[in-house]
């Protein structure tokens with residue numbers, strides 16, 4: 001019978017980052033209902049979603065004495081790990097006994113609590129370990145009751161990263177392009193030669209899980225891949241063999257797939273900004289395909305006739321059974337409680353809402369063993385016949401399967417099917433062999449693998465007393481998974497390409513064959529680098545000579561092997577001296593040593609920026625290491641850019657990446673998203689290189705390059721509009737500032753009041769207003785003129801400007817000029833506001849027009865770098881700079897808006913002064929006339945006016961107080977920078 005996918009959502013406590021940012025709680029749960037409030041619209045009714053289970057794990061628990069102690073419920077609302085297991089895990093266990101396949105997958109953004117529910121931390125064991133514990137307990141129970149049935153449990157663990165499947169229990173099998181996914185007519189999609197390790201006890205399966213996580217850590221560190229980008233599938237295959245009443249041997253097999261999905265937010269950033277390489281970047285093809293499959297299945301369950309695109313990704317192929325077929329399926333959607341994650345959490349809730357509409361039909365997988373073997377034999381005979389007959393017919397996809405496909409896609413599918421058919425023949429042979437194998441065989445295998453467990457135990461014991469290195473990973477679940485024990489002696493650290501295999505083998509980018517050496521002599525540990533090219537940092541500082549290691553020292557080998565050195569004896573001697581070291585701390589320290597200020601006010605934006613830096617610095621290091629390795633002659637640097645520096649009026653300061661071509665000196669600034677996407681492709685390129693496959697890509701697909709004709713932003717010009725609020729013209733030569741705030745030339749800009757036909761007005765027309773408010777409801781007209789650009793470095797060609805004015809949705813663009821010099825854009829645009837609103841006047845008075853200046857760069861050839869490779873150029877630059885690391889990120893600051901000239905304020909002031917003088921002269925004349933005529937009342941009135949006007953004298957004094965370099969003094973000096981706050985407002989008060 002069709003059954004709906006069961007959906008549970010779970011809301012975790014605030015994490016430290018959310019607490020530091022004073023995050024607000026936006027989730028609530030009541031019964032099965034979950035509500036979410038929009039932090040931007042607090043008065044709106046919260047959105048409601050109903051699920052099979054809504055688990056509140058945000059608060060209402062007693063805080064345990066130790067970090068990994070059990071979180072016990074202190075009220076009824078709180079849901080602990082045991083309850084989650086009882087509701088969800090129990091069912092999976094029952095399914096396993098009944099012979100049904102089950103699938104439990106966890107969805108949610110990075111850090112939302114997926115692993116917590118699935119695997120758990122410390123005492124808070126998740127569904128998977130409790131499931132494993134229970135299944136063996138129940139087997140033991142059956143055995144003790146004298147059952148004749150035989151039980152086999154095997155475990156497999158794989159990872160899908162970048163669309164490639166890796167066997168986490170057999171990392172040595174690392175095949176080019178990953179393991180192949182094949183399709184079996186009955187079993188559906190499966191992974192070829194994936195190791196299924198027989199396990200006989202909870203301890204054993206736990207050891208295999210740890211082994212899988214360790215292998216995942218090694219792989220992730222080697223490639224500096226963030227583990228939250230990978231999907232992990234743990235499968236527990238449970239077979240019950242018994243003899244039925246008719247004397248037939250029966251095999252009932254069920255597979256429980258436990259899937260910890262990659263962080264969901266990554267899928268969205270895939271399609272972010274327009275990058276020409278967007279298509280190729282399968283940042284998380286699998287996750288977006290899963291979304292499409294879920295939507296299609298949800299539509300299908302409503303009766304729509306849609307094609308479900310299971311074949312689109314590795315993950316959806318492997319989850320086909322779980323979602324579209326023979327499986328009982330559960331989804332756990334993990335939610336962050338915080339307002340700062342509103343968008344992500346809402347999208348998770350929507351995803352979960354769609355998933356609950358999916359229906360699956362699970363059947364018991366029970367067959368006599370002989371029947372299975374017979375079927376395989378029959379299939380093999382069919383396959384052989386088909387192959388003899390040319391193969392094509394049997395391998396042709398059905399019309400239904402090819403509906404809507406292009407000819408090319410059809411051919412590809414057909415070819416895949418043919419390959420599969422051939423592979424299936426040998427698979428079937430193997431499977432039959434397997435089936436015939438005895439239980440004893442498996443037992444022997446299992447016993448052999450136990451040896452590994454003993455050595456693991458010994459390692460754990462050694463860690464307590466012996467100095468050792470302990471890995472740090474961005475994913476806390478992977479920290480501490482790799483430990484190198486440093487008993488007294490000498491340890492070479494290097495890659496597996498070294499002639500004499502080093503004791504500590506680290507592979508991957510920027511690890512030299514002979515990288516470093518660590519010695520443990522007389523209770524002291526020392527570290528020294530061996531190859532001069534080796535990158536080695538201790539506590540963020542590059543190491544040049546032998547140094548002693550202290551307990552808790554952070555050691556970075558190459559660009560991503562990060563360890564913390566532990567010396568239990570030193571710690572014991574002075575426990576107070578040492579605290580806890582985390583990945584974030586170690587990365588922040590590296591960032592600080594690279595010149596980033598990580599200590600400043602840790603609030604909102606600063607924290608976000610800091611997090612981005614911690615995330616980006618290792619990625620930039622890695623991109624540089626790949627560039628060195630593949631000799632791509634480009635270098636990446638981090639730049640921190642304010643919105644103004646990016647030519648935007650609003651937004652926040654962001655981390656961007658500058659690509660610098662080391663051969664022709666061309667520079668491009670990439671957004672964080674673009675860089676992350678490109679880095680992903682660089683990584684793919686490097687993997688192909690390391691595999692010995694064809695890694696070079698045509699230029700249009702090469703992630704390291706930008707086409708030569710790419711336009712880049714030379715800089716921005718900020719034009720204050722305040723003078724227009726007084727209807728005074730502006731004619732200025734303004735600085736073009738690049739993202740560093742460095743001048744890149746001058747741009748002549750004019751803003752001139754005009755009449756409603758666009759005729760420019762002169763001083764004589766006297767449209768000046770004393771108070772900008774007087775403009776409200778009036779007709780305001782002016783023209784913006786962009787004239788000449790001068791002083792732009794001559795490597796820029798095809799220069800043009802663009803900008804957007806008040807409420808404009810389209811960009812205004814000037815013509816393109818071949819080169820700078822005295823090129824006149826002769827750009828003029830007339831603005832005609834029939835009735836000026838207070839918003840417009842406010843915009844003029846306080847706003848700013850940002851004009852971006854763009855151009856194309858002409859490559860230069862540098863003789864300095866001509867015969868050097870990338871690594872040599874980078875090294876020579878580092879030496880020249882005398883800086884710490886190869887990718888020293890330069891802290892580029894934003895264009896400082898306060899620096900921009902305020903001299904129009906002085907112009908307004910002068911204009912007012914002129915008016916006053918005019919008025920005074922008039923008054924004087926009137927006074928003279930009144931005196932002559934003896935008119936007393938007029939006389940008093942004129943004297944009163946004169947007194948008011950004489951305040952000008954005070955104003956003069958104030959002008960004299962304005963520092964000279966800011967446009968002060970009574971001279972007519974018009975330029976310079978008036979300070980924003982005090983002076984300008986005092987000028988205004990006086991008037």
Ligand SMILES: Nc1ncnc2c1ncn2[C@@H]1O[C@H](COP(=O)(O)OP(=O)(O)OP(=O)(O)O)[C@@H](O)[C@H]1O
Pocket residue numbers: 010011012013015057071108109110111112113114115116117121227228262263334475476477
């Ligand atoms: N229900 C919960 N109760 C208490 N702590 C939780 C809960 N859920 C998650 N946490 C804590 O939140 C942090 C992040 O959780 P977790 O590692 O499970 O996230 P994740 O979604 O698996 O992240 P990633 O995608 O990076 O693997 C962990 O420190 C975890 O202990």
